[in-house]
Amino acid sequence: MSAEMIQTSYREALREGIRDALKRDARVFLMGEDVGRYGGCYAVSKGLYDEFGPERIRDTPLSECGFTGAGIGAAMGGMRPIVEIMTVNFSLLALDQIVNNAATLRHMSGGQFNIPLVIRMACGAGKQLAAQHSHSLEGWYAHIPGIKVLAPATLEDARGMLWTALEDPDPVVIFEHVMLYNRTGQLAADAGPVPIEGAAVRLEGTDLSLVTYGGCLFKTLEAAGQLAAEDISAEVIDLRCLRPLDDATLMTSVAKTHRAVIISEEWRSGSLAAEVSARIMEQAFWDLDAPVGRLCTAEVPIPYPKHLEDAALPQVSAIVDAAKAVLNR
Amino acid sequence: MSDLYRMPSLGSDMESATLIEWCKQPGERLAKDDVIAVVETQKGAIEIEVFHDAVMGKPLIEVGETVPVGAAMAELEGIGDGIEQAPSPPVEPPAPSGRRRASPAARRLAEARGIGLERLRGSGPEGAIRLEDVQRAVQAQAPKAPLPPDSKGTGLGMAAMRQAIAAAMSRSKREIPHYYLSHDIDLTRATQWLGAHNAELPPDRRILMAALFIKAVALTLRKFPELNGFDRDGQFEPSKAIHVGSATAIRGGGLVAPAIHDADQLELGPLMDKLRDLVARVRRGGLRASELSDPTVTVSSLGERGVDRLYGVIYPPQVAIVGFGTPELRPRVVEGEITPRTLVTATLAADHRHSDGHRGGLFLAKLAARLQEPETL
Numbered sequence A: 001m002s003a004e005m006i007q008t009s010y011r012e013a014l015r016e017g018i019r020d021a022l023k024r025d026a027r028v029f030l031m032g033e034d035v036g037r038y039g040g041c042y043a044v045s046k047g048l049y050d051e052f053g054p055e056r057i058r059d060t061p062l063s064e065c066g067f068t069g070a071g072i073g074a075a076m077g078g079m080r081p082i083v084e085i086m087t088v089n090f091s092l093l094a095l096d097q098i099v100n101n102a103a104t105l106r107h108m109s110g111g112q113f114n115i116p117l118v119i120r121m122a123c124g125a126g127k128q129l130a131a132q133h134s135h136s137l138e139g140w141y142a143h144i145p146g147i148k149v150l151a152p153a154t155l156e157d158a159r160g161m162l163w164t165a166l167e168d169p170d171p172v173v174i175f176e177h178v179m180l181y182n183r184t185g186q187l188a189a190d191a192g193p194v195p196i197e198g199a200a201v202r203l204e205g206t207d208l209s210l211v212t213y214g215g216c217l218f219k220t221l222e223a224a225g226q227l228a229a230e231d232i233s234a235e236v237i238d239l240r241c242l243r244p245l246d247d248a249t250l251m252t253s254v255a256k257t258h259r260a261v262i263i264s265e266e267w268r269s270g271s272l273a274a275e276v277s278a279r280i281m282e283q284a285f286w287d288l289d290a291p292v293g294r295l296c297t298a299e300v301p302i303p304y305p306k307h308l309e310d311a312a313l314p315q316v317s318a319i320v321d322a323a324k325a326v327l328n329r
Numbered sequence B: 001m002s003d004l005y006r007m008p009s010l011g012s013d014m015e016s017a018t019l020i021e022w023c024k025q026p027g028e029r030l031a032k033d034d035v036i037a038v039v040e041t042q043k044g045a046i047e048i049e050v051f052h053d054a055v056m057g058k059p060l061i062e063v064g065e066t067v068p069v070g071a072a073m074a075e076l077e078g079i080g081d082g083i084e085q086a087p088s089p090p091v092e093p094p095a096p097s098g099r100r101r102a103s104p105a106a107r108r109l110a111e112a113r114g115i116g117l118e119r120l121r122g123s124g125p126e127g128a129i130r131l132e133d134v135q136r137a138v139q140a141q142a143p144k145a146p147l148p149p150d151s152k153g154t155g156l157g158m159a160a161m162r163q164a165i166a167a168a169m170s171r172s173k174r175e176i177p178h179y180y181l182s183h184d185i186d187l188t189r190a191t192q193w194l195g196a197h198n199a200e201l202p203p204d205r206r207i208l209m210a211a212l213f214i215k216a217v218a219l220t221l222r223k224f225p226e227l228n229g230f231d232r233d234g235q236f237e238p239s240k241a242i243h244v245g246s247a248t249a250i251r252g253g254g255l256v257a258p259a260i261h262d263a264d265q266l267e268l269g270p271l272m273d274k275l276r277d278l279v280a281r282v283r284r285g286g287l288r289a290s291e292l293s294d295p296t297v298t299v300s301s302l303g304e305r306g307v308d309r310l311y312g313v314i315y316p317p318q319v320a321i322v323g324f325g326t327p328e329l330r331p332r333v334v335e336g337e338i339t340p341r342t343l344v345t346a347t348l349a350a351d352h353r354h355s356d357g358h359r360g361g362l363f364l365a366k367l368a369a370r371l372q373e374p375e376t377l
Helices: A010-024 A048-052 A064-076 A088-102 A140-141 A154-166 A212-231 A245-255 A272-287 A306-312 A316-326 B104-113 B129-139 B158-175 B188-199 B207-222 B266-284 B287-295 B359-369
Strands: A007-008 A027-030 A057-059 A078-084 A118-123 A148-150 A172-177 A183-188 A202-203 A210-211 A236-238 A239-243 A259-265 A293-297 B003-006 B016-022 B037-040 B044-049 B054-059 B066-068 B072-077 B178-186 B231-232 B235-238 B245-246 B298-300 B320-324 B327-332 B335-353
Touching: A010 A027, A010 A048, A010 A078, A010 A154, A027 A064, A048 A057, A048 B158, A078 A088, A078 A154, A088 A118, A118 A154, A118 B066, A140 A172, A140 A239, A140 A259, A140 A272, A148 A154, A148 B245, A154 A183, A172 A212, A202 A212, A202 A245, A202 A259, A210 A212, A210 A245, A210 A316, A210 B003, A212 A236, A212 A259, A245 A259, A245 A272, A245 B231, A259 A272, A259 B231, A272 A293, A272 B104, A272 B298, A293 A316, B037 B054, B044 B188, B178 B327, B178 B359, B188 B207, B188 B335, B207 B245, B207 B266, B207 B287, B207 B298, B207 B320, B298 B335, B335 B359
Parallel strands: A027 A057, A027 A078, A078 A118, A118 A172, A148 A172, A210 A236, A210 A259, A259 A293, B245 B298, B298 B320
Antiparallel strands: A007 A183, A148 A239, A202 A236, B003 B072, B016 B037, B016 B066, B037 B044, B054 B072, B178 B335, B231 B235, B320 B335, B327 B335
């Protein structure tokens, strides 16, 4: 692996991933609302229309159910479609296609058809886009057998998950948190595909495990830095893959630290955070030295005003407080 | 005012004890230091005392019952104001509801190490026991398997005794940075003085060299407070009183080091009586709680067993142990002449956290000087 690093952004890393896939495999194409001439709502596909042309970068009508279904049909027909849905809220219009068709057809056809489809969508709050464009419903998708659910948070994962997902024979849903698109950093110039299974320990620690993913990863790492200044050694786990969950990494960490707090931007009730907490209780109960903590979004539709939006979301200071709470400090 | 009489701690290695008999009946008056009951511990049958004047109330446990340190044993009534209060029990009593709140990790470790949760103080919410509370208890004592049941009656459980010694000595060697010094002391004068002193006395009144050693150590310690007291969580707590624990072997194996209280203030005769009494009670049982729990220093003398010197292992939480080998005739240069003299090698093992070799050396030198003037002991 080359030591050469380039300065890039999460958005550019995603774009390089798409470009790489388009170049590797002629069956790959991208479709969605405004992905072509406009360059994508979050500018992820900017420039690809000019480079690859309207056959492979396809603008669609405003019908999530229609173009997601078209993607499923294309995948069944041997293509490798990438469907971009502007935001997770709009994906609810395509739930029938995703849950009833994409996730089930392999099973219902007795393995005769599989659906090598990738659906990308933006999620999360923080851009004052209010209650219809800001939600974190990835836990809903992670509930569904038959699909894989990914949440790339780092540049490496943004760059590398797409190709691996396209190679998977089953549908994969990728959640891109809107607050990550502008994050910049160093990425290996030859960065390429990464595994789409397994959680990653982003920071090693001994006193407690902070379990998170996606948009909360960097808030959590910042909180871990503040905790370190108070002599609390936090381990930070990035789930990366929300379905299937990597139980082994979680339990290994909890066996070491004896305490866990899950940080996610979902609502607490019925959340993925609840699932992770339950698994820790089931599999690592005798390792626990404190109840598992959860820090989630306030149970309100995400507010529009900045101060209320900030107040509703998990923030660094609240993560620090939640960590201290399980340490009885 | 009423209060509860709780199982006292008779040493850092004691976790629980079994009630053998009540020495007082409900309604009976108790004076401070009265023996209230006899309990069976790893060290054998021990008489335990009350800490204040009171009236014996309702017993809360029955003969044969084993309860942890700190558990309520009986009610005490009529404890007046101004009367000395009992030292606070070393551990938090069990929660009234019976089940202690404890985290799963704390429970698992406690179970693995045979530590009773009821004797731990919980630092978590509402007194819940957390992992670190158990870890602290594990550190405070050597890991132990559950004790094998003792043979019936009040005899010593040898396996339990062995484990108690193992626990204390392991903890000592794990936690205490020992330093060792040794010094040959001329006992020629002391031997002659003792011979003359004993010449007219019947055998049961004669004084043994061991008593001289204990008295000399006790007197010398007055000037060396850093060797007399206790380590409490790494802090030294000097003791004004000098209670010398006298290491005493038990027939069949094992040993205890019960205290001769205020050894520096005892005349040699009474000191010797106490020594005899202690040895007798070690052999047949009947040591008192305070004798076992409060020595501030230990003296170990291998007496007539024929070894030149012994290096002791400090008994936690004490900070020093003085050892004496067998006194014997050895050649020594005195005023340019090689002459036979009665010599004993005295050793000091001390806790380097609380004293240094320089002071330890001065202590042995002072001890040697003391033993040159046996008539002042």
